Amino acid sequence: MSALEVCIVASLLLGLGFLWYVAVLVFVYLRATPDTPADPGVFTWHFLLPCRDEAAVIGETLDYLRSTFPQAVCWVVDDDSRDATASIVADIGQTDPAVRLVRRRMPHARSGKGDALNAGYRALCTELEAATDRESVIVCVVDADGRPSAGLLRVCAGSRLFGDATTGAAQVEVRMANRGESRPLPGRGTVTNLAAGLLARLQDIEFRCPISAMQMLRARSHTVNLGGNGQLVRLSALDALAGGAAAPWGNALLEDFEIGLRLMLAGLRIVYTTGAWVDQEGLWSLRTLLVQRTRWAQGSLQCLRYLPQIWKSANFTNSGLFEVTYFIVQPWLQVVGTVVYPVPLLVFIDNAVHFPAFTEAFLYNGGAAMLLLYLVIGVGEFAIWGFIYRQRCERHLSRRHALVIGLGMTAYAWLSYVIAWRAVARVVSGRTAWPKTPRNAELLRLQTLPGTSLAVGKSMASRLPE
Incomplete structure (x- = not known):
């Protein structure tokens, strides 16, 4: 297989695997x-x-x-x-x-x-x-x-x-x-x-x-x-x-x-x-959130050293081994995902530019429906939590509000790929020092001091590590 074919297959497998995982999560949560x-x-x-x-x-x-x-x-x-x-x-x-x-x-x-x-x-x-x-x-x-x-x-x-x-x-x-x-x-x-x-x-x-x-x-x-x-x-x-x-x-x-x-x-x-x-x-503050979550992701990567003990332990079931291993290596999988997920889209764009007749035939013969399904699944597997949240947690929210925050969850989930890259970069570079996450009250206090920036969280978060 060529590198392109490997990326397309990996993108498909990772995407289907995550879709199955979300379906199982929803099933368990609702029961x-x-x-x-x-x-x-x-x-x-x-x-x-x-x-x-x-x-x-x-x-x-x-x-x-x-x-x-x-x-x-x-x-x-x-x-x-x-x-x-x-x-x-x-x-x-x-x-x-x-x-x-x-x-x-x-x-x-x-x-x-x-x-x-x-x-x-x-x-x-x-x-x-x-x-x-x-x-x-x-x-x-x-x-x-x-x-x-x-x-x-x-x-x-x-x-x-x-x-x-x-x-x-x-x-x-x-x-x-x-x-x-x-x-x-x-x-x-x-x-x-x-x-x-x-x-x-x-x-x-x-x-x-x-x-x-x-x-x-x-x-x-x-x-x-x-x-x-x-x-x-x-x-x-x-x-x-x-x-x-x-x-x-x-x-x-x-x-x-x-x-x-x-x-x-x-x-x-x-x-x-x-x-x-x-x-x-x-x-x-989005920046403060990114710093906090990067620390969490780096912390999970630090626990890689426990994997040999976990795999040898009689206290873990097979499903338990899989779940813990998946969580620990998840930042690495997300880094891989940022490489392979865009490949099918990039191939489609390249074909549309260089082979417009082929692309038109592809779309006419079911390709458009497939792309629409790809988009619906890609957004829906995150957006569904907005409606579940309204049903199970905050019944006073309107359906429109549930849709908005559900779509927001899609963008929010994409942040995990940025976080994964930041965490892996810190692991590779050997950086481990972290300050504590500042309280909102601290950020607001700094913003009201004369001469400080009004950007949300900027005045303190700018001193946090990248």
């Missing part, structure tokens, strides 16, 4: 059933909040957690913040003994979220009595802007989750708290606000529909994984991973995915639920 809650009193609950320069949000988050979950202890790990994060937490802790501050200092700080979580784990273990039943201690990781749903503990205590002794960890659904804001950028133009609001809405769809469906599908292959926000882990499961360094979390850029892999390698069960969720902040 999901709710979880039954139970009494959370049989467990003790600890929230673990890694924080670096989170003064803009941490106070309100702690107020929410303590008022909503009075039975839980909140451990805030301050990663040598340069703002007032530590003092805010310390002030709250003076009047509320269930708020604990764990401070990290340079040069032993700002080395990654995994290290911050490990510091919180060690502080928690130091305080617990030796006779503590560590099977009944549940640690919940929440971002500094996280708002777990009020029923989180009841749902996670249920018989399918931690009520099952074989469950080592659980991940709850993630939602964007600012998904419905009509003017997220006060003082800016209508178009800019519409674009920022749409971006937050698309992130909400992404997490509540396709990502949620992926987790439901993973439940069938026993490969549910953890996210950075709303992950819950038994203390005994963390102990099994901690080792002599007392460090259950690793140092990959995607530390949540990494600890999930390590839990699976240890034979521990991970479950996913939509019965409870955590609200977080959706990003309004």
Whole structure:
């Protein structure tokens, strides 16, 4: 076969494979059933909040957690913040003994979220009595802007989750708290606000529909994984991973995915639920989103080193091996896709220019219908999530709105190819350092300072790595 024929065949196979995958995701998602809650009193609950320069949000988050979950202890790990994060937490802790501050200092700080979580784990273990039943201690990781749903503990205590002794960890659904804001950028133009609001809405769809469906599908292959926000882990499961360094979390850029892999390698069960969720902040800046997602993609590529262990492990089914392998190598497949997907279109354009009679005959004899089908499938496999989102998540949205955000999901999905190239480029060049994702409030504050740019997120995001 020629290189051209190889590209055309590869494009067809990758396209059909992804179409089948989307169809399976939709099928699994629409058949999901709710979880039954139970009494959370049989467990003790600890929230673990890694924080670096989170003064803009941490106070309100702690107020929410303590008022909503009075039975839980909140451990805030301050990663040598340069703002007032530590003092805010310390002030709250003076009047509320269930708020604990764990401070990290340079040069032993700002080395990654995994290290911050490990510091919180060690502080928690130091305080617990030796006779503590560590099977009944549940640690919940929440971002500094996280708002777990009020029923989180009841749902996670249920018989399918931690009520099952074989469950080592659980991940709850993630939602964007600012998904419905009509003017997220006060003082800016209508178009800019519409674009920022749409971006937050698309992130909400992404997490509540396709990502949620992926987790439901993973439940069938026993490969549910953890996210950075709303992950819950038994203390005994963390102990099994901690080792002599007392460090259950690793140092990959995607530390949540990494600890999930390590839990699976240890034979521990991970479950996913939509019965409870955590609200977080959706990003309004496209550039900031690209930087965040590039870090995630690079983090998954860093987990390539686990593939030999995974393929040798008896704790993975055949379908589980396929699913985990696919996720880890997905950025590479997307890079290949950007090369082979355009080939059929380029061949058609070349034929139209050089062989117009042949092209006309091709279109007349079914080619036009085939191209139309190609377009409908290429757009429809992403746009369908707009209508599913309206049906299952946000019933107040109109059908027209569902169509608009569904088409937006198509363009949003194309960003993954840009992200894949950026991640692969960073891996090849050996770049691994990353700053934290700035909060929207930080970006807005910078935009209102004299002499700063009004471009959305530009003033801070311009300092983020490419």
